[in-house]
Amino acid sequence: MEHDQDWQRLLDEQLGIVRADQLRRYGYTRRITHHRIASGQWLPVLYGVVSVTNGPLTVPMMHSAALVYGGGSAILSHETAAVHWNIKSAPAEPRPVHITVPFGRSAVDQAPTRRINSPRATASAHTIIHPGVIVHRSRAIRHIRVDAGFPLTSRADTAIDLATAADTAREGMIELVQATTNARISIQEVRRRLEQRPPWRYKKAIVDTVGLLTDGVQSALEHRYVLDVEAAHGLPTGARQGPVIVDGRVLFEDVDYCKHGVPLIVRLDGARFHSANAVKFRDRRRDNAAELAGRPRLVYGWEEVTRTPCAVFEEVRAVLVREGWSDSSFPCSACARGRVISA
Structure with missing residues (x-):
């Protein structure tokens, strides 16, 4: 009975998304797992990650799958965290989920996952199971994490991540201004985070932008x-x-x-x-x-x-x-x- 309760608790916490090692821990051998996937009862979501339902994944389930794939300590970040903090608008169609994992973790980017032929009928609109995962790494992951339903980067850290991920320093400056103004992020908090966690790219441009914001640029x-x-x-x-x-x-x-x-x-x-x-x-x-x-x-x-x-x-x-x-x-x-x- 306790074993069943633990299993149900895991499914509730991870929204029905589980890793292969978790399945084996609860008695689901590779043979059983393969049979349930082949028969259309379960879905292969990402490498080593399975959904114990057949229906289309909700956005929260996609986020959970990315975090489960990244392993413990993984957090949502970059564009995915930006949507959560209302820094960016939610996309019309699901986009790859950005996660940050501890430096040294072996997780790599994952391409979108598509349904294969299944005994159970599926609407053509649901042929893509998961939009994929983009993996970032950080040595300071414990210091940038907050819990807001899902573990994710703080608002200030999200703004800085968007800036450093931009293609050019100029685009990074624009990203930082838009993030701080759209989400009303405290400039003092951004400055404090820059001191604690210096950006790995565009440091001068980002510091100059914070200076402009401090001097009165408000939009x-x-x-x-x-x-x-x-x-x-x-x-x-x-x-x-x-x-x-x-x-x-x-x-x-x-x-x-x-x-x-x-x-x-x-x-x-x-x-x-x-x-x-x-x-x-x-x-x-x-x-x-x-x-x-x-x-x-x-x-x-x-x-x-x-x-x-x-x-x-x-x-x-x-x-x-x-x-x-x-x-x-x-x-x-x-x-x-x-x-x-x-x-």
């Missing part, structure tokens, strides 16, 4: 303006979130070039992310206050900053120079390509 749009408009073209770095008094209230300007002797204000309009009447009224009052103070202002949205940053640069530069800034800007590589094409 992915502001970050893209810093990277693609200011830094890429040698424009001066404006002050972020500078306070301004409007109707007795303290409001904040996105980018203010006063410290460079130019009264230009650049507004980064996130209207597609927020359209509340109170926000629109606040922005109109800020516009009126700037006009009354004789301050030039330019307004850009996500589309202009991300799609035509060179055009934004030309406009900002023109106003800066007109207002007295000594021009030290330069064209970026994209500017040069654009000029060749237009010529």
Whole structure:
């Protein structure tokens, strides 16, 4: 009886997903296991991992299968953890499950698992049993783990992992900003985790990005303006979130070039992310206050900053120079390509 209770407890904890060694421990020999798979009662999910049901796996079951495959101490990480923390949106179709295992563990990536011909009918939509596993390794796995239904990386560690896994340093910087802003991750916590666990790639870029976030960059749009408009073209770095008094209230300007002797204000309009009447009224009052103070202002949205940053640069530069800034800007590589094409 106790043996049966332990078996049921294991199935409950692992959502019906078990490893081959666990099956043998509870009396299911290789012959029995092979028979149940061949007869369509059980499903081979990953290498050495079986589902004791025949139906399609739910997303939690797919996550459990990846963790069971990785062995004890395995945790969900990277894109999989990012979906859990609402850093990224859940994909329309199941994607490979990312796990992190202790350094030295022999687990390797697993390709998607497909159903083979079975005596039991299966809908064609369920031919893929499991989307596969991508395995990462860490020497600090005990320090990055939290339990939230499944064991997984903390929010701050997930953000750092996404940054280091990016294809380029620039993409890593964008990943970090999007992660911290989407999930409202404390910059202090990210900084603390970087001190305890230095990133293995793009360290300087990641540290610089944390510095920008600490200095007032509060959104992915502001970050893209810093990277693609200011830094890429040698424009001066404006002050972020500078306070301004409007109707007795303290409001904040996105980018203010006063410290460079130019009264230009650049507004980064996130209207597609927020359209509340109170926000629109606040922005109109800020516009009126700037006009009354004789301050030039330019307004850009996500589309202009991300799609035509060179055009934004030309406009900002023109106003800066007109207002007295000594021009030290330069064209970026994209500017040069654009000029060749237009010529």
